[in-house]
Every structure is written in structure tokens, then in C-alpha cells.
Amino acid sequence: MSKLGEALKSGKFVITSEVGPPKGINMTSCLDEAKHFGEKVAAINVTDIQSAVMRVGSLATCIKLKERGYEPIMQMVCRDRNRLSLQSELLNAAVFGIENILCLTGDHQTLGDHPQAKGVFDLDSVQLIATAKGLMEGKDLAGNKLDGIPTFFLGGVVSPGLDPVELQIIKLEKKVRAGARFIQTQSVFESDKFRQFIDKVHSMGINIPILAGIIILKSVGMAKFMNENVAGVFVPDNLIKEMKETKDKQAKAVEIAARIIREVKPYCQGVHIMPLGWGHLVPEIIKQAGLSLTPM
């Protein structure tokens, strides 16, 4: 089992974080960001052509992280590859010893920087999880036998703030049934709503480690942007006010993130911190949230 899988199995409160690959082959700032928290988190997500903006791929960046001794989580979206290419990329990952795979739909290509691109969506996220599980059982999607069988630790995502919540939970349950072993959520700012969501998940009998998404809130502008443009994310007025009134944005960002983590901690198995370039704050957030800086 992957290190992430073991950390979750141990029952410890697990922290993951995230980097985004660069546009162009200069990996310095991406890898420098990982350096800030690489040894203090259980695993690092690497986004896959995030926001449909063309850049270095997830696999190459995962390999770089692994070379440095970090535990990568390779994100895979369904937008850019058909079932042949998705399965091949899963095998590629396994060849490099990358086991943690987070399967997502992917933002629509028209929202990115190549809006004229042809979208693929040959599989959806549930089918991608099931396909990866099939590879682990030695068969490809067409039922052909594999020579050399990969091991994965599969994950999916859910957006607790989206209505209708029942539809979210139906899809979440399918991901679990398809083979997901962990779930990371869209970013959470309202812990009450998050708790209600988790209650519903449990009442449906769904049992899987859930890591609450924590975005580092950098500015009032960012909060307003997310409220207007990011589905399922809502930054409440009191947080916007706090950001507005503070003289030290970074200190405030740390304080807010740590506070949300403390609030959601009783209801989940971990948190996934999305620093969006402010990776240097991750250790301080972990500290202020009262969590251990030695993940394993």
C-alpha cells in the first residue's frame, strides 16, 4: 500500500497539500514550493492541466517529487485523454512507482487557455476509478490480461457545498463502489455546512476517509472571485471582513486556515491544503491548527 494509504489506515489525522506544474519547463518554483511542506505532509497532489491551462503534465511532476523523497498524488482528469491514453498513463505512473491517483472530471476546455480544443471525456471520473481498479486486478477495460499488474491507491473528489447535495452523495457513493479509497473535497469555509454534509454521507452508510479541502485565502479579491466564479465555494462575509481589516494578510491567512482545520477536524480524517503559491505558510498552518509536523 502507498505511504498515503498507510497513513490513512493508521487512523492518524492526515494532511496533504498540492502543487501546480509550470507553463514551460522551468520546474524551480514548483519544486521550491513543495520543499516548504514536502516533509511535513503525508502526500502532495499534482494537478493535471489545471483549469484547462496547458502546462507540464502531472506525471512528470510527480516523478520529480518522488525523486526528492516526497509522496505524490497524481491527479488525472478525463478531459484530455481517451480510454486508451488514460489506461496507458496509469501504467506509466505505476512504472515510476506512483500509486496514489486522484481521478477527476476536469474543467471544461472552453474555460482554459485553448478554448478551441476538442474535449474528450471518453470516460467520466467514476468510470476512470473503476478502470484503474480493473488494471489492479490485471485486466484492461477491454478485458485483456496485463503482463505485470500495477498497484494503485485511488481517490476521488466531492463538492460538499453543491446543491442538490443528494446528487453529490449519489456520485460519491458510486466512486466508493468503483474503488476509491480516499476522498478530497472542494474547499471548505463554512464548517457547519461541512459537518451537515458529513452527517448525510454517514447516514447514507458511506464509509471512506474524507480529507476536507482548505484553500489558503490570500485576499478579499480572491474571496470575491471565488464567490462569483467557483461553483460550490462560498467565503462568508465575516471572513472577508477579517481579511479586509488585517494589516498582515499572510498571518491572517494562516489564522483563518488553521481555525477552519480545527473546526472540521472532528468530522473528517484529514485535510487537503491548497496553498496556490503560498506553500511557505503550510507548516505554520499545521502548527497553529495544533497538528503534528511529522506525518508518517
Place this chain on the structure above:
Amino acid sequence: MIVAKRKPLDEIKEMLKPYNKILVLGCGSCVAVCMAGGEKEAGLLSTELQMAFEMDKTLPPSGGTPPGSAKQIDTITILRQCDREYIDEVKDKLVQYDAILSVACGVGVQFTAEVLNGEKVLLPGLNTTFLGATKEPGMWVERCLACGDCILDETGGVCPITMCSKSLMNGPCGGHEKGKCEVDRNRDCGWVLIYERLKKLGKLELIKDIKLPKNYGAVKRPDKIVHEAYQVVGKEEVKK
């Protein structure tokens, strides 16, 4: 029906530049209903073109563009350009023109060209856009991608392949907000539509099954269908 939209006048004019005797060929079926290429629209388009070319003629040549030359633009509309019998009826007339601007869908343009078999140039006057229905007078909406393996029974009569911008089969992506799609906040999220419809029907359990990947090989493009009554084994290729 097939829904299409007329190309911008400038683009059509540019295509027609090399030709003097031009026929605008209308189609009286789908594109007449969606007000893009029926008898009325074909007539309007030839008048517009006539005027536009006349204007060019009176303009002094600028930037190396010669003044437009005299053009003859006529119109004929047939019932369907996707049916050989209607094209055959006017074939003798069609061959008298330098170029034929077909305002049928892409099928009609190609099929007319196929019947004329290289005798005349066929040009497209429309951009063929989707298979749709008339939602309101003057408004057409897409509803089917002709996938060749219909699953509407599983989704309450709302097509996930068409109505979801990502053709997702197992539920929505994380991008819908207030029931609208991330691609266009004025358009309904197909998966929220499916959910609401199934809830009304009391059949929500239908979307709880994990749907297997779609068979995108169900249609062997370009595909062909031969009605059983017309299959002649051994002579005609039989559709399997």
C-alpha cells in the same frame, strides 16, 4: 430536425467571388423550419447578395480589389436536398450555373454535390450546427448527438451525452451552480435536469447504478443503414 445557421454574408460573398452565374439552392425541410435555408431565406439571401455585389461594382477599386463584375443570382428551392428524387427533378437547371450555393444542411450540400458528381461547384451557405427542437418560436435547442445507442430510458428522457457539456454518464461534475452549467451560466446543467426529472418520476434509483463507459464505436462513422426490406444478400452490402 437538423438545425443550421446562415454563414455571415461576407464569407458567402468571398466564396462566390470567382463565379458569375450563381444559383442559391434552398431546402424545404429542416432548414426551412429553423428559418435558415428554406424558400423564403434562399430568396432573401439572393436579394442581399445581389445588392451587395451591385454596391461593390459602384465602389472604386481600393487596395488592389477589382470592382465586382455583373453577377446573375437565381433561386430554386426543392423539398429535400437529402433525397435524390428531388435533386434529379431540377438537375438540368442546376448544371446551367457556374456555382450552386446550397443553403441546406451539410448533408444536403454534400448529397447535391454527389448527384452532380463534379459537374458543378457546390458551396455551403449555412453552418450546420445540431439536432434539435423548436423550444420557442425562433429558438432551437440541441437535444441529441446521434450516438447510435440511446440510453434515454436510464436517465428520465434527458440525454446526458448531449445535455451535459462533458457527456458524463455517472452524475455531475463539480462545476454546476444554481442548476446551471460551468460552461455557460445561462444554460441548465444536464445532470441537475436528469436528477429533477427522475425525482419527479420517482425513479432516482436509476442513476445509482454505475454506468459502464459508453460504446463510442456504436456508430461507425460514416455509417450506413439499410432497411431490412431493402437488403439484398450477396448483392447489396448488408448492414450488420
